[in-house]
Amino acid sequence: MPEKLSQGEEAETVDAAEAVRAALVDLTANLLRVARGAGRPEDIERQASWLVAHLVRHRELAGGYDTFDFSAALDVGSYGGEPDERGSMVEQAIQGSLQILASRLLGQPMQVKAGSDELHSAFKRYAASSAVALKTSTQHEPGPPWP
Known part of the structure:
Protein backbone atom coordinates (compact mmCIF):
# COMPACT_ATOMS: atom_id res chain seq x y z
CA MET A 1 0.00 0.00 0.00
CA VAL A 76 -8.76 20.08 -25.79
CA GLY A 77 -12.42 20.31 -24.87
CA SER A 78 -15.11 21.25 -27.32
CA TYR A 79 -15.41 24.02 -29.86
CA GLY A 80 -16.47 27.22 -28.13
CA GLY A 81 -17.38 25.26 -25.03
CA GLU A 82 -20.98 24.90 -26.26
CA PRO A 83 -22.43 21.51 -27.22
CA ASP A 84 -24.39 22.91 -30.19
CA GLU A 85 -24.75 21.58 -33.74
CA ARG A 86 -22.01 23.82 -35.16
CA GLY A 87 -19.62 22.78 -32.40
CA SER A 88 -20.43 19.14 -33.08
CA MET A 89 -19.58 19.58 -36.77
CA VAL A 90 -16.30 21.33 -35.94
CA GLU A 91 -15.38 18.57 -33.48
CA GLN A 92 -16.13 15.93 -36.10
CA ALA A 93 -13.94 17.76 -38.65
CA ILE A 94 -11.09 18.04 -36.12
CA GLN A 95 -11.36 14.36 -35.19
CA GLY A 96 -11.32 13.36 -38.85
CA SER A 97 -8.33 15.62 -39.58
CA LEU A 98 -6.35 14.23 -36.64
CA GLN A 99 -7.19 10.68 -37.73
CA ILE A 100 -5.87 11.45 -41.22
CA LEU A 101 -2.67 12.99 -39.86
CA ALA A 102 -1.89 10.16 -37.44
CA SER A 103 -2.71 7.49 -40.02
CA ARG A 104 -0.56 9.12 -42.69
CA LEU A 105 2.36 9.27 -40.27
CA LEU A 106 1.92 5.58 -39.46
CA GLY A 107 1.32 4.53 -43.07
CA GLN A 108 -2.21 3.22 -42.41
CA PRO A 109 -4.23 3.83 -45.60
CA MET A 110 -7.43 2.22 -44.27
CA GLN A 111 -7.39 4.54 -41.26
CA VAL A 112 -6.64 7.53 -43.54
CA LYS A 113 -9.83 6.61 -45.42
CA ALA A 114 -11.79 6.40 -42.15
CA GLY A 115 -10.55 9.86 -41.12
CA SER A 116 -11.32 11.23 -44.58
CA ASP A 117 -14.86 9.83 -44.38
CA GLU A 118 -15.35 11.50 -40.99
CA LEU A 119 -14.02 14.83 -42.28
CA HIS A 120 -16.23 14.72 -45.37
CA SER A 121 -19.24 13.82 -43.23
CA ALA A 122 -18.63 16.96 -41.16
CA PHE A 123 -18.43 19.06 -44.35
CA LYS A 124 -21.69 17.55 -45.64
CA ARG A 125 -23.43 18.27 -42.32
CA TYR A 126 -22.17 21.86 -42.43
CA ALA A 127 -23.29 22.36 -46.04
CA ALA A 128 -26.72 20.91 -45.27
CA SER A 129 -27.19 23.08 -42.17
CA SER A 130 -26.02 26.18 -44.07
CA ALA A 131 -28.51 25.51 -46.87
CA VAL A 132 -31.35 25.08 -44.36
CA ALA A 133 -30.33 28.26 -42.52
CA LEU A 134 -30.16 30.23 -45.77
CA LYS A 135 -33.56 28.94 -46.91
CA THR A 136 -35.11 29.72 -43.51
CA SER A 137 -33.66 33.24 -43.34
CA THR A 138 -34.87 34.19 -46.84
CA GLN A 139 -38.40 32.95 -46.12
CA HIS A 140 -38.87 35.38 -43.22
CA GLU A 141 -37.33 38.50 -44.69
CA PRO A 142 -39.54 41.02 -46.42
CA GLY A 143 -38.95 41.55 -50.11
CA PRO A 144 -37.18 44.56 -51.55
CA PRO A 145 -38.66 47.99 -50.73
CA TRP A 146 -39.46 48.66 -54.39
CA PRO A 147 -42.43 47.34 -56.37
Missing part, protein backbone atom coordinates in the same frame (compact mmCIF):
# COMPACT_ATOMS: atom_id res chain seq x y z
CA PRO A 2 1.51 3.39 -1.00
CA GLU A 3 2.53 5.79 1.71
CA LYS A 4 0.33 8.80 2.38
CA LEU A 5 1.99 11.96 1.10
CA SER A 6 2.44 15.01 3.29
CA GLN A 7 0.80 18.24 2.14
CA GLY A 8 4.16 19.49 0.89
CA GLU A 9 4.84 16.27 -1.03
CA GLU A 10 1.32 16.30 -2.44
CA ALA A 11 1.75 19.92 -3.60
CA GLU A 12 5.10 19.01 -5.15
CA THR A 13 3.48 16.08 -6.98
CA VAL A 14 0.70 18.34 -8.29
CA ASP A 15 3.30 20.86 -9.48
CA ALA A 16 5.25 18.05 -11.16
CA ALA A 17 2.08 16.83 -12.90
CA GLU A 18 1.42 20.37 -14.15
CA ALA A 19 4.99 20.55 -15.48
CA VAL A 20 4.42 17.25 -17.34
CA ARG A 21 1.14 18.53 -18.75
CA ALA A 22 2.71 21.79 -19.95
CA ALA A 23 5.69 20.00 -21.54
CA LEU A 24 3.40 17.42 -23.17
CA VAL A 25 1.11 20.10 -24.60
CA ASP A 26 4.03 22.18 -25.89
CA LEU A 27 5.62 19.18 -27.59
CA THR A 28 2.33 17.87 -29.02
CA ALA A 29 1.30 21.27 -30.40
CA ASN A 30 4.70 21.78 -31.98
CA LEU A 31 4.67 18.27 -33.52
CA LEU A 32 1.25 18.95 -35.04
CA ARG A 33 2.41 22.29 -36.41
CA VAL A 34 5.60 20.77 -37.83
CA ALA A 35 3.54 18.00 -39.47
CA ARG A 36 1.43 20.65 -41.24
CA GLY A 37 4.48 22.57 -42.41
CA ALA A 38 4.75 25.18 -39.69
CA GLY A 39 6.07 24.93 -36.14
CA ARG A 40 9.63 24.77 -34.94
CA PRO A 41 11.30 21.46 -35.75
CA GLU A 42 14.49 22.66 -34.09
CA ASP A 43 12.65 22.71 -30.73
CA ILE A 44 11.45 19.09 -30.82
CA GLU A 45 14.52 17.51 -29.21
CA ARG A 46 14.59 20.05 -26.38
CA GLN A 47 10.84 19.76 -25.80
CA ALA A 48 11.03 15.95 -25.76
CA SER A 49 13.93 16.08 -23.28
CA TRP A 50 11.97 18.40 -21.00
CA LEU A 51 8.95 16.12 -21.16
CA VAL A 52 11.04 13.08 -20.19
CA ALA A 53 12.73 14.99 -17.35
CA HIS A 54 9.35 16.12 -15.99
CA LEU A 55 7.93 12.60 -16.33
CA VAL A 56 10.86 11.13 -14.38
CA ARG A 57 10.39 13.74 -11.64
CA HIS A 58 6.64 13.12 -11.48
CA ARG A 59 7.16 9.34 -11.36
CA GLU A 60 9.62 9.72 -8.47
CA LEU A 61 7.18 11.88 -6.51
CA ALA A 62 4.03 9.92 -7.36
CA GLY A 63 5.62 6.56 -6.61
CA GLY A 64 5.62 4.75 -9.92
CA TYR A 65 4.46 4.49 -13.47
CA ASP A 66 0.91 4.96 -14.71
CA THR A 67 0.32 7.90 -12.37
CA PHE A 68 -0.17 10.58 -15.03
CA ASP A 69 -3.38 10.95 -17.08
CA PHE A 70 -2.12 11.65 -20.61
CA SER A 71 -5.63 11.59 -22.11
CA ALA A 72 -6.84 14.31 -19.77
CA ALA A 73 -3.74 16.39 -20.45
CA LEU A 74 -4.38 16.28 -24.20
CA ASP A 75 -8.16 16.79 -24.01
Whole structure:
Protein backbone atom coordinates (compact mmCIF):
# COMPACT_ATOMS: atom_id res chain seq x y z
CA MET A 1 0.00 0.00 0.00
CA PRO A 2 1.51 3.39 -1.00
CA GLU A 3 2.53 5.79 1.71
CA LYS A 4 0.33 8.80 2.38
CA LEU A 5 1.99 11.96 1.10
CA SER A 6 2.44 15.01 3.29
CA GLN A 7 0.80 18.24 2.14
CA GLY A 8 4.16 19.49 0.89
CA GLU A 9 4.84 16.27 -1.03
CA GLU A 10 1.32 16.30 -2.44
CA ALA A 11 1.75 19.92 -3.60
CA GLU A 12 5.10 19.01 -5.15
CA THR A 13 3.48 16.08 -6.98
CA VAL A 14 0.70 18.34 -8.29
CA ASP A 15 3.30 20.86 -9.48
CA ALA A 16 5.25 18.05 -11.16
CA ALA A 17 2.08 16.83 -12.90
CA GLU A 18 1.42 20.37 -14.15
CA ALA A 19 4.99 20.55 -15.48
CA VAL A 20 4.42 17.25 -17.34
CA ARG A 21 1.14 18.53 -18.75
CA ALA A 22 2.71 21.79 -19.95
CA ALA A 23 5.69 20.00 -21.54
CA LEU A 24 3.40 17.42 -23.17
CA VAL A 25 1.11 20.10 -24.60
CA ASP A 26 4.03 22.18 -25.89
CA LEU A 27 5.62 19.18 -27.59
CA THR A 28 2.33 17.87 -29.02
CA ALA A 29 1.30 21.27 -30.40
CA ASN A 30 4.70 21.78 -31.98
CA LEU A 31 4.67 18.27 -33.52
CA LEU A 32 1.25 18.95 -35.04
CA ARG A 33 2.41 22.29 -36.41
CA VAL A 34 5.60 20.77 -37.83
CA ALA A 35 3.54 18.00 -39.47
CA ARG A 36 1.43 20.65 -41.24
CA GLY A 37 4.48 22.57 -42.41
CA ALA A 38 4.75 25.18 -39.69
CA GLY A 39 6.07 24.93 -36.14
CA ARG A 40 9.63 24.77 -34.94
CA PRO A 41 11.30 21.46 -35.75
CA GLU A 42 14.49 22.66 -34.09
CA ASP A 43 12.65 22.71 -30.73
CA ILE A 44 11.45 19.09 -30.82
CA GLU A 45 14.52 17.51 -29.21
CA ARG A 46 14.59 20.05 -26.38
CA GLN A 47 10.84 19.76 -25.80
CA ALA A 48 11.03 15.95 -25.76
CA SER A 49 13.93 16.08 -23.28
CA TRP A 50 11.97 18.40 -21.00
CA LEU A 51 8.95 16.12 -21.16
CA VAL A 52 11.04 13.08 -20.19
CA ALA A 53 12.73 14.99 -17.35
CA HIS A 54 9.35 16.12 -15.99
CA LEU A 55 7.93 12.60 -16.33
CA VAL A 56 10.86 11.13 -14.38
CA ARG A 57 10.39 13.74 -11.64
CA HIS A 58 6.64 13.12 -11.48
CA ARG A 59 7.16 9.34 -11.36
CA GLU A 60 9.62 9.72 -8.47
CA LEU A 61 7.18 11.88 -6.51
CA ALA A 62 4.03 9.92 -7.36
CA GLY A 63 5.62 6.56 -6.61
CA GLY A 64 5.62 4.75 -9.92
CA TYR A 65 4.46 4.49 -13.47
CA ASP A 66 0.91 4.96 -14.71
CA THR A 67 0.32 7.90 -12.37
CA PHE A 68 -0.17 10.58 -15.03
CA ASP A 69 -3.38 10.95 -17.08
CA PHE A 70 -2.12 11.65 -20.61
CA SER A 71 -5.63 11.59 -22.11
CA ALA A 72 -6.84 14.31 -19.77
CA ALA A 73 -3.74 16.39 -20.45
CA LEU A 74 -4.38 16.28 -24.20
CA ASP A 75 -8.16 16.79 -24.01
CA VAL A 76 -8.76 20.08 -25.79
CA GLY A 77 -12.42 20.31 -24.87
CA SER A 78 -15.11 21.25 -27.32
CA TYR A 79 -15.41 24.02 -29.86
CA GLY A 80 -16.47 27.22 -28.13
CA GLY A 81 -17.38 25.26 -25.03
CA GLU A 82 -20.98 24.90 -26.26
CA PRO A 83 -22.43 21.51 -27.22
CA ASP A 84 -24.39 22.91 -30.19
CA GLU A 85 -24.75 21.58 -33.74
CA ARG A 86 -22.01 23.82 -35.16
CA GLY A 87 -19.62 22.78 -32.40
CA SER A 88 -20.43 19.14 -33.08
CA MET A 89 -19.58 19.58 -36.77
CA VAL A 90 -16.30 21.33 -35.94
CA GLU A 91 -15.38 18.57 -33.48
CA GLN A 92 -16.13 15.93 -36.10
CA ALA A 93 -13.94 17.76 -38.65
CA ILE A 94 -11.09 18.04 -36.12
CA GLN A 95 -11.36 14.36 -35.19
CA GLY A 96 -11.32 13.36 -38.85
CA SER A 97 -8.33 15.62 -39.58
CA LEU A 98 -6.35 14.23 -36.64
CA GLN A 99 -7.19 10.68 -37.73
CA ILE A 100 -5.87 11.45 -41.22
CA LEU A 101 -2.67 12.99 -39.86
CA ALA A 102 -1.89 10.16 -37.44
CA SER A 103 -2.71 7.49 -40.02
CA ARG A 104 -0.56 9.12 -42.69
CA LEU A 105 2.36 9.27 -40.27
CA LEU A 106 1.92 5.58 -39.46
CA GLY A 107 1.32 4.53 -43.07
CA GLN A 108 -2.21 3.22 -42.41
CA PRO A 109 -4.23 3.83 -45.60
CA MET A 110 -7.43 2.22 -44.27
CA GLN A 111 -7.39 4.54 -41.26
CA VAL A 112 -6.64 7.53 -43.54
CA LYS A 113 -9.83 6.61 -45.42
CA ALA A 114 -11.79 6.40 -42.15
CA GLY A 115 -10.55 9.86 -41.12
CA SER A 116 -11.32 11.23 -44.58
CA ASP A 117 -14.86 9.83 -44.38
CA GLU A 118 -15.35 11.50 -40.99
CA LEU A 119 -14.02 14.83 -42.28
CA HIS A 120 -16.23 14.72 -45.37
CA SER A 121 -19.24 13.82 -43.23
CA ALA A 122 -18.63 16.96 -41.16
CA PHE A 123 -18.43 19.06 -44.35
CA LYS A 124 -21.69 17.55 -45.64
CA ARG A 125 -23.43 18.27 -42.32
CA TYR A 126 -22.17 21.86 -42.43
CA ALA A 127 -23.29 22.36 -46.04
CA ALA A 128 -26.72 20.91 -45.27
CA SER A 129 -27.19 23.08 -42.17
CA SER A 130 -26.02 26.18 -44.07
CA ALA A 131 -28.51 25.51 -46.87
CA VAL A 132 -31.35 25.08 -44.36
CA ALA A 133 -30.33 28.26 -42.52
CA LEU A 134 -30.16 30.23 -45.77
CA LYS A 135 -33.56 28.94 -46.91
CA THR A 136 -35.11 29.72 -43.51
CA SER A 137 -33.66 33.24 -43.34
CA THR A 138 -34.87 34.19 -46.84
CA GLN A 139 -38.40 32.95 -46.12
CA HIS A 140 -38.87 35.38 -43.22
CA GLU A 141 -37.33 38.50 -44.69
CA PRO A 142 -39.54 41.02 -46.42
CA GLY A 143 -38.95 41.55 -50.11
CA PRO A 144 -37.18 44.56 -51.55
CA PRO A 145 -38.66 47.99 -50.73
CA TRP A 146 -39.46 48.66 -54.39
CA PRO A 147 -42.43 47.34 -56.37
